[in-house]
Amino acid sequence: SIGMEVCLAPEILARLVVDDEFMNAVTTTKKLPNEVLISIVEKLSLRDAVQMGVLSRRWRSLPNELPRLAFDLNDFLLDDIENYYEDEGSDEELPESDTFAEA
Amino acid sequence: MEVDKGKGEAEETRKVAEADRDTVTLKSSDGKLFEVSKEAxxxxxxxxxGMIAGGSIDDNGTDLKQIGSEALENVVDYCNKHANSIPSAALISSSISFNTAPFKEPEEWERKFVDRLSHDALFDLVEAANFLGMERLLDVTCHKISEMMKGKSPDQIREVFNIKNDYTKEELEEIRQELAWAFYDD
Known part of the structure; x- marks a missing residue:
C-alpha cells in the first residue's frame, strides 16, 4: 500500500478546522481601509461616532479624520433647552437634529 | 446577467463593434462574465x-481580480437598477440647512437592495464599491452598516463586526470616563 504523509503548517491546519474566528475574519471590518470605516462613522450622529471609540484604537482614531461632523444639538443641550428658549423670549422652533457643520 | 460566450462569437463581437458597444463585460476573480451598460x-x-476612457476595457471580459462573482453580480445589478430609477425630487431637495456635502438618504429601492444582502455579501459589496470608486454604492452600503451598529453595545458591535478590543482594562476605563458624555446610560 502507498503510505502518504501530509505535513501542514499549523496556521494552515488551523484554517482547515471550521473555526468561527477564521470564518469571521474573512468578512471583518479589519480588512476595510480607513476611508470606508470613515464613510460608516460619518453616517452616525457625532454622539454615536464618538461612542465607537471604545471599540478599539483604530475606531477611536477615526472621528479625527471625518471631513464633516454631524452635530445633534440635543446632545449638548439636554434638559435646559426649553428654558433656554423661554429665557431668550424667542419663538424659534427647536433646531432640527443632525444638522451638519464643517469640521 | 451572466454571459457565456464562445471564443469565436466573442472574437466576432470584437471585430464588428469594438468602439460602438454600449455595454462592457466584466470578469470576476472566479472567471464569471457580467455585462453592464457602458453609460451606467x-x-x-x-x-x-477611467478604464473606458483609457481604452483598457477588454471585450472578452475586463479582469476584476479583486472582486468575486457574487459581489460583481451585485455591482452590476445595482448599476442596472440605478439606470432604471428616476431620481426622486425628495432625494434632491433633502439637504438640511448648513449641509455642505450632504449624504442623501438611500432611496426605497436602494434600501431594499442592501437589506436583502447577507452580512458577508454586504461587506464584499462595500469592498467592491470602494475598489471600483462607486461613491453612491459605497455610501448606501456604509449607511446600512452604520444602521446595523446603532443601538448595539460595544461588545455586540465587536462581535458582529469582528473587531478586536486592543485596549487594556485600564485604558478602556479611562476612555469610558473621557467619553462619558456620549453614553446615555453609564
Missing part, C-alpha cells in the same frame, strides 16, 4: 469610467 458603469464608477 462610467457614471457610477470612477474606476470603470
Amino acid at each position: 458603469a462610467a457614471r457610477l464608477s470612477t474606476v470603470l469610467a
Whole structure:
C-alpha cells in the first residue's frame, strides 16, 4: 500500500478546522481601509461616532479624520433647552437634529 | 446577467463593434462574465469610467481580480437598477440647512437592495464599491452598516463586526470616563 504523509503548517491546519474566528475574519471590518470605516462613522450622529471609540484604537482614531461632523444639538443641550428658549423670549422652533457643520 | 460566450462569437463581437458597444463585460476573480451598460458603469464608477476612457476595457471580459462573482453580480445589478430609477425630487431637495456635502438618504429601492444582502455579501459589496470608486454604492452600503451598529453595545458591535478590543482594562476605563458624555446610560 502507498503510505502518504501530509505535513501542514499549523496556521494552515488551523484554517482547515471550521473555526468561527477564521470564518469571521474573512468578512471583518479589519480588512476595510480607513476611508470606508470613515464613510460608516460619518453616517452616525457625532454622539454615536464618538461612542465607537471604545471599540478599539483604530475606531477611536477615526472621528479625527471625518471631513464633516454631524452635530445633534440635543446632545449638548439636554434638559435646559426649553428654558433656554423661554429665557431668550424667542419663538424659534427647536433646531432640527443632525444638522451638519464643517469640521 | 451572466454571459457565456464562445471564443469565436466573442472574437466576432470584437471585430464588428469594438468602439460602438454600449455595454462592457466584466470578469470576476472566479472567471464569471457580467455585462453592464457602458453609460451606467462610467457614471457610477470612477474606476470603470477611467478604464473606458483609457481604452483598457477588454471585450472578452475586463479582469476584476479583486472582486468575486457574487459581489460583481451585485455591482452590476445595482448599476442596472440605478439606470432604471428616476431620481426622486425628495432625494434632491433633502439637504438640511448648513449641509455642505450632504449624504442623501438611500432611496426605497436602494434600501431594499442592501437589506436583502447577507452580512458577508454586504461587506464584499462595500469592498467592491470602494475598489471600483462607486461613491453612491459605497455610501448606501456604509449607511446600512452604520444602521446595523446603532443601538448595539460595544461588545455586540465587536462581535458582529469582528473587531478586536486592543485596549487594556485600564485604558478602556479611562476612555469610558473621557467619553462619558456620549453614553446615555453609564
